[in-house]
Amino acid sequence: MTPRLNLMNIAPKSLQSLLDLTNTIAHSHLEKGLLELVKVRSSQINGCAYCIHMHSKAARAAGETEDRIYLLDAWHEAPCYTERERAALAWTESLTLIATTHAPEEDYEVLKAHFSEEEQVNLTLAITTINAWNRMPSASVPCPTSEAPMRPDxxxxxxxxxxxxxxxxxxxxxxxxxxxxxxxxxxxxxxxxxxxxxxxxxxxxxxxxxxxxxxxxxxxxxxxxxxxxxxxxxxxxxxxxxxxxxxxxxxxxxxxxxxxxxxxxxxxxxxxxxxxxxxxxxxxxxxxxxxxxxxxxxxxxxxxxxxxxxxxKPRYPLKGQEGEEIARAFFDAIASNDLDGLKTMLAEDVVAYSDGGGKIPSTLQPIHGRDKVLRLVAGLSAKPGDAPRWIQAATIDGLPGFIAIDRFGTLQTTAVAIAAGKVIAFYTMRNPDKLRHIESLVSGMGFSRLRPN
Structure with missing residues (x-):
């Protein structure tokens, strides 16, 4: 598990030093697009979904294309990056993945061939600083960005x-x-x-x-x-x-x-x-x-x-570990088309919500009742396609849930509301416009290309 800092418990002097470093890097002579690509790649490795979203947006503002941002996790094979950018991304991965050992000498030799000493220092500071911000307690804690001009105060x-x-x-x-x-x-x-x-x-x-x-x-x-x-x-x-x-x-x-x-x-x-x-x-x-x-x-x-x-509000409080176990069992039952097992998990008045935004197939209105939900799952399972893939357990808007790829290759998230050990509702997000930050996170975790939506 990546070490996590607590923003509200950091000594003011320490946090001020981090803010000063961020401000200094923002005004360095390194190309803004390059800096944002480095920040996105570091955020992918650290698994900070919010930071991925924020720095991807900043990269677009700096003139980066969607393809160059999307392919960052596969930059070794992608032909769209310059040798200077490859050197910076290799150095980013070395410093972000480093534990107690030194960064590989070969990566530093490549870095020296494309960056001056001053640029090496600024790039190293940028990577180290973004790693610190990425390791705040949760994705809901944003790290600062050079988009906002910091006042001398x-x-x-x-x-x-x-x-x-x-x-x-x-x-x-x-x-x-x-x-x-x-x-x-x-x-x-x-x-x-x-x-x-x-x-x-x-x-x-x-x-x-x-x-x-x-x-x-x-x-x-x-x-x-x-x-x-x-x-x-x-x-x-x-x-x-x-x-x-x-x-x-x-x-x-x-x-x-x-x-x-x-x-x-x-x-x-x-x-x-x-x-x-x-x-x-x-x-x-x-x-x-x-x-x-x-x-x-x-x-x-x-x-x-x-x-x-x-x-x-839920009438029955739920411990986090219990929720995670039920969410995993819920996914397994759907993925294996185990309708009998799924039936035992669902409350009689369960409601299924889905949001595709008109861009991805989804139910246009909530589905009410256990029997209707089971028929929906059975109908989806009968269609040809690959078995759904589990990617990651996650807390989604405060509820236990998971990130997955459905049988048609579409990325989605599902949050599961549970009461008295039964699933009373589940919320599936399929709209690609609302999943861009999740897609970058999934790519950074090493999963293969998703099918185009």
């Missing part, structure tokens, strides 16, 4: 970086998509960097209000797109791989698929009032100006939301 930069995981979780709960949530937090950073911080008494409350307003503005424009969405909409899967099953259970509960589905049924204002008050502990006197409503109205909004959320 290092203390205020440190304040924002410490709050950034919280802000990202708030945006994700409001929007349900990682890419848009990242953009919202980035916009909040830009506004923070232009704000007179002497006038800000509570940075946490100020930034939470900023993110909430940005999310509400986004949801207004996104409503028409959501209404025209093909099939059933599910939130983009937030993946956590590694760590003990019970690690971070409190946060997992806050960002669970069950909560996300309950929030999706609320109005944007109800969602904002509930999250700011019940999850982030903000008083209604501060929520009112954040969402543009009277304080009494905010109380009513939060109360209505609270009723919906409480009704959706």
């Amino acid at each position: 290092a203390d205020e930069t440190l304040v924002f970086q410490a709050l950034r995981p919280k802000l990202l979780r708030l945006a994700y709960r409001m929007l349900g998509t990682l890419a848009e949530s990242e953009d919202i937090v980035q916009d909040a950073w830009l506004r923070w960097s232009r704000t007179d911080r002497q006038q800000v008494g509570n940075p946490s409350a100020f930034l939470a209000r900023t993110v909430t307003r940005l999310c509400l503005d986004y949801l207004k424009s996104a409503r028409s797109r959501r209404e025209s969405y093909v099939g059933f909409w599910l939130p983009e899967p937030l993946i956590d791989i590694g760590g003990s099953p019970d690690e971070g259970m409190e946060e997992a509960e806050d960002v669970s698929m069950v909560l996300m589905m309950a929030l999706e049924r609320l109005s944007p204002l109800e969602r904002a009032a509930f999250l700011l008050h019940d999850v982030f502990g903000m008083p209604f006197s501060e929520i009112a100006p954040a969402i543009g409503r009277e304080e009494a109205t905010c109380r009513q909004l939060a109360a209505r939301a609270r009723t919906h959320v409480r009704a959706a």
